[in-house]
Amino acid sequence: MVAQLTALERTYAAIILVVVICVGVAMAVVGRGDLLAVHGWIVAAYGMAVMVVLLRGIDASEPWEERFREYYDDPTRVGIILSLIWGVIAMAVGVWVAALLAWPDLTFDAAWASFGRLRPVHTSGVIFGFGGNALIATSFHVLQRTTRARLPDQLSPWFVLLGYNLFCVMAATGYFMGMTQSKEYAEPEWYADLWLVVVWVVYFLIYIRTLARRREPHIYVANWYYMAFILVVAILHIVNNLAVPVSIGHAKSYALFSGVQDAMTQWWYGHNAVAFFLTAGFLGMLYYYLPKRAGRPIYSYRMSIISFWGITFMYMWAGSHHLHYTALPHWVQTLGMVFSLVLLVPSWASAGNALLTLNGAWHKVRDDAVLRFMMLAAIFYGIATFEGSFMAIRAVNSLSHYTDWTVGHVHAGALGWVAMITFGSLYALVPWMWKRPALYSAKLVEVHFWLALSGTVVYVFSMWNSGIIQGLMWRTYDQNGTLAYSFLDTLVAMHPYYIARTFGGLLFLAGAVVAFYNVWMTISRPAPIDEGAAADLPVEPPAPRAWAQAGE
Amino acid sequence: MFNFHYRLERNAMGLVLAIIVVASIGGLIEIAPLFTIDETVEDAPDMRVYTPLELAGRNIYIREGCYACHSQMIRTLRDEVERYGPYSLAVESKYDHPMLWGSKRTGPDIARLGGKYSNEWHVAHLYNPRDLVPESKMPAYRWLLRNSLEIDDLGEHLAAMRAVGVPYTDEMIENATADAYGQANPDSGQAAGVAERYGDATNVSLFDGKPETLTEMDAVVAYLQILGRLTDAARQAEQAKVE
Ligand code: HEM
Numbered sequence: 001m002v003a004q005l006t007a008l009e010r011t012y013a014a015i016i017l018v019v020v021i022c023v024g025v026a027m028a029v030v031g032r033g034d035l036l037a038v039h040g041w042i043v044a045a046y047g048m049a050v051m052v053v054l055l056r057g058i059d060a061s062e063p064w065e066e067r068f069r070e071y072y073d074d075p076t077r078v079g080i081i082l083s084l085i086w087g088v089i090a091m092a093v094g095v096w097v098a099a100l101l102a103w104p105d106l107t108f109d110a111a112w113a114s115f116g117r118l119r120p121v122h123t124s125g126v127i128f129g130f131g132g133n134a135l136i137a138t139s140f141h142v143l144q145r146t147t148r149a150r151l152p153d154q155l156s157p158w159f160v161l162l163g164y165n166l167f168c169v170m171a172a173t174g175y176f177m178g179m180t181q182s183k184e185y186a187e188p189e190w191y192a193d194l195w196l197v198v199v200w201v202v203y204f205l206i207y208i209r210t211l212a213r214r215r216e217p218h219i220y221v222a223n224w225y226y227m228a229f230i231l232v233v234a235i236l237h238i239v240n241n242l243a244v245p246v247s248i249g250h251a252k253s254y255a256l257f258s259g260v261q262d263a264m265t266q267w268w269y270g271h272n273a274v275a276f277f278l279t280a281g282f283l284g285m286l287y288y289y290l291p292k293r294a295g296r297p298i299y300s301y302r303m304s305i306i307s308f309w310g311i312t313f314m315y316m317w318a319g320s321h322h323l324h325y326t327a328l329p330h331w332v333q334t335l336g337m338v339f340s341l342v343l344l345v346p347s348w349a350s351a352g353n354a355l356l357t358l359n360g361a362w363h364k365v366r367d368d369a370v371l372r373f374m375m376l377a378a379i380f381y382g383i384a385t386f387e388g389s390f391m392a393i394r395a396v397n398s399l400s401h402y403t404d405w406t407v408g409h410v411h412a413g414a415l416g417w418v419a420m421i422t423f424g425s426l427y428a429l430v431p432w433m434w435k436r437p438a439l440y441s442a443k444l445v446e447v448h449f450w451l452a453l454s455g456t457v458v459y460v461f462s463m464w465n466s467g468i469i470q471g472l473m474w475r476t477y478d479q480n481g482t483l484a485y486s487f488l489d490t491l492v493a494m495h496p497y498y499i500a501r502t503f504g505g506l507l508f509l510a511g512a513v514v515a516f517y518n519v520w521m522t523i524s525r526p527a528p529i530d531e532g533a534a535a536d537l538p539v540e541p542p543a544p545r546a547w548a549q550a551g552e
Numbered sequence: 553m554f555n556f557h558y559r560l561e562r563n564a565m566g567l568v569l570a571i572i573v574v575a576s577i578g579g580l581i582e583i584a585p586l587f588t589i590d591e592t593v594e595d596a597p598d599m600r601v602y603t604p605l606e607l608a609g610r611n612i613y614i615r616e617g618c619y620a621c622h623s624q625m626i627r628t629l630r631d632e633v634e635r636y637g638p639y640s641l642a643v644e645s646k647y648d649h650p651m652l653w654g655s656k657r658t659g660p661d662i663a664r665l666g667g668k669y670s671n672e673w674h675v676a677h678l679y680n681p682r683d684l685v686p687e688s689k690m691p692a693y694r695w696l697l698r699n700s701l702e703i704d705d706l707g708e709h710l711a712a713m714r715a716v717g718v719p720y721t722d723e724m725i726e727n728a729t730a731d732a733y734g735q736a737n738p739d740s741g742q743a744a745g746v747a748e749r750y751g752d753a754t755n756v757s758l759f760d761g762k763p764e765t766l767t768e769m770d771a772v773v774a775y776l777q778i779l780g781r782l783t784d785a786a787r788q789a790e791q792a793k794v795e
């Protein structure tokens with residue numbers, strides 16, 4: 001990999017790493033006696049590990065000038081693997097967290113292993129580790145293919161990918177140690193937040209520099225979404241994380257805003273993390289990989305335009321539906337509700353556009369589990385957004401808020417939409433990236449598909465049941481006009497569903513492990529020669545080709 | 553319109569600017585006025601700030617992720633008011649940087665928890681919830697009793713809180729460490745200062761029952777006992793409505 005960097009880039013890389021290591025050591029020194037020091041050492045160790053990789057390849061011959069006639073895919077390859085590793089780990093933590101809600105003593109008498117610390121490891125791990133790495137990896141791939149231009153240089157994509165993973169490592173290790181701002185999906189402390197801003201600026205510059213060199217006059221839809229993802233996440237991240245640290249030697253900080261203003265800012269952030277991280281970025285994937293895999297152009301260009309701008313504009317108003325009936329002023333709640341309802345139009349336009357693209361390729365959907373993953377993702381996207389708009393209605397939210405109905409909705413989106421489109425896209429991408437004729441096993445993709453679908457269905461249905469039962473029990477009155485059920489009564493009623501959810505999660509996790517195995521075997525073996533699994537796809541002989549000599 | 557877009561798509565910077573402008577509108581219109589419209593946050597002249605010990609407890613509450621299962625926001629719904637008490641007012645979290653309203657009730661709302669149970673109950677419950685409530689899903693927080701509380705830097709914490717707008721006085725900041733100690737040791741010389749600075753109603757008590765050491769348990773229980781009691785505004789508002 002280092003062989004692909006020019007001598008100058010290797011020098012810059014070394015300088016950056018020295019700076020990172022120094023910053024790590026400095027954090028360790030000023031943060032003596034505080035957990036900040038632990039993070040300092042983690043940063044320094046991370047920098048050194050990357051430095052070792054760099055130094056081992058530092059003498060490799062420089063890449064040829066012809067490289068500009070090829071795309072630069074090394075960061076994408078590494079990003080795919082990182083995404084799958086994070087996915088398996090974070091989903092395993094998800095299953096553990098789910099089990100703890102069924103059997104709360106299924107843990108150790110240690111602070112790091114308690115529910116409150118594991119839960120953000122799960123949420124950040126899946127959203128940022130699994131989802132974020134997949135977004136970065138695919139965005140580099142899509143960007144180059146749709147602009148027909150190579151990334152502007154070889155160093156900055158590595159900076160983004162590895163820098164981003166450093167952020168994820170700080171996030172996850174921090175939660176285990178109890179370092180958190182408590183803001184959902186924005187838990188990491190101030191120094192990690194500052195670092196993410198640096199990484200994100202470089203990410204944006206890669207995008208804009210590549211677009212500037214594009215050989216296609218038009219910027220393709222997928223890139224609008226990736227750009228919205230990058231830009232809006234930057235805005236949200238900066239505003240929601242404004243805080244004053246106790247001192248530069250403390251990891252702990254105090255949020256700039258308080259009370260109702262902080263709540264509104266947090267849920268403006270939170271809902272749009274859903275919109276621009278979990279939706280816009282993944283719609284970028286959908287708009288590229290689904291038509292590509294189906295071999296058909298996107299059904300309607302106009303529908304793409306309407307849904308893109310509709311989503312970009314309206315989502316930003318909808319955050320207040322997280323605060324219905326709270327101390328947030330009524331007019332803001334109403335605005336949030338109205339925009340959430342109208343939001344269904346652009347959302348369904350996207351889902352519909354994807355499904356109509358498949359019209360005429362249904363036989364492929366039937367035979368190809370990879371394409372079926374993408375189709376299912378579009379369907380779940382439609383379901384989750386319909387459900388979301390419904391839950392945003394004040395009266396409905398009075399029932400659903402604070403209950404497992406929200407968790408069910410989250411995972412209809414997260415498992416059904418985010419994870420499915422990610423797996424589908426990665427399955428499509430892996431053979432292209434490693435120049436293999438096909439995946440190691442199409443049967444395993446099929447197995448994964450059914451594990452993922454059944455896991456999602458079990459998960460979502462058990463949470464719908466548990467949530468609606470709890471919501472109804474909370475508001476049930478007996479004949480005397482007093483509340484009929486205690487809080488504990490609801491816990492007892494929900495217990496079976498918690499067990500079912502854990503089982504559903506286990507199925508989903510098993511699917512992710514199968515995916516990891518399948519990808520790993522695809523990469524590590526040259527190609528299946530005569531196995532039945534690959535026979536239903538066009539098999540090319542695994543002859544050595546130019547790419548194999550390029551020093552990869 | 554589509555023709556315009558056809559041109560916009562050919563201009564990367566144009567697209568970037570358009571995205572930023574279009575996406576900024578909603579947040580600006582919904583968030584900015586919350587800082588300027590006076591009615592957003594009610595007046596509560598009796599509102600006091602967290603003592604250093606309570607703040608330390610609040611930070612442990614955050615550290616352990618308690619907010620993931622407990623809300624501190626009673627909605628304006630009849631059943632919630634009957635179950636938990638008067639609905640929450642904006643002013644009650646005025647000094648909460650960040651707010652801990654929560655989004656999921658795996659456990660009950662605790663916005664009005666203060667004073668509902670004894671200190672002993674809380675200590676036993678945090679040590680092992682299932683000793684008191686067999687059906688509970690809550691983790692056991694045994695280490696709170698084992699860990700001694702870090703109080704040396706509480707002055708810096710108060711100063712940071714002041715930097716974001718909480719009215720801590722110089723005196724409070726200077727005496728933060730002593731006040732934290734005094735609040736959990738009623739018989740000590742430091743106890744008197746706490747009432748002096750934070751009001752006579754402040755809960756000065758042997759929270760974890762052990763005078764020798766100041767543990768994290770002391771801080772957490774002190775925090776739990778102040779929930780909903782920084783101001784009486786919510787109870788008064790309800791009273792006013794009844795009359
Ligand atoms: C193996 C699969 C998974 C299992 C077993 C699982 C389990 C859980 C559990 C038990 C919770 C806590 C719910 C609570 O506090 O009541 C949770 C929360 C959450 N999970 Fe997962 N999860 C899985 C996969 C995913 C994936 C793939 C994503 C995202 C791409 C995701 C995103 C989230 C989010 C955003 C929350 C927070 C929900 C909220 O605050 O309302 N999960 N998950």
Ligand code: HEM
Pocket residue numbers: 184270274278279318321322323340341343344347381384385386387388389390391392393397400401402406409410412413414417418655
């Ligand atoms: C039109 C689109 C959507 C609307 C209007 C919408 C609306 C909502 C509503 C009303 C809630 C409950 C808030 C509460 O009571 O606390 C919610 C929660 C949530 N939704 Fe959606 N949703 C939409 C799409 C999605 C999608 C596609 C995902 C993808 C994963 C998603 C992920 C989440 C998450 C993670 C939460 C939980 C936040 C938390 O409490 O921590 N939503 N959404």
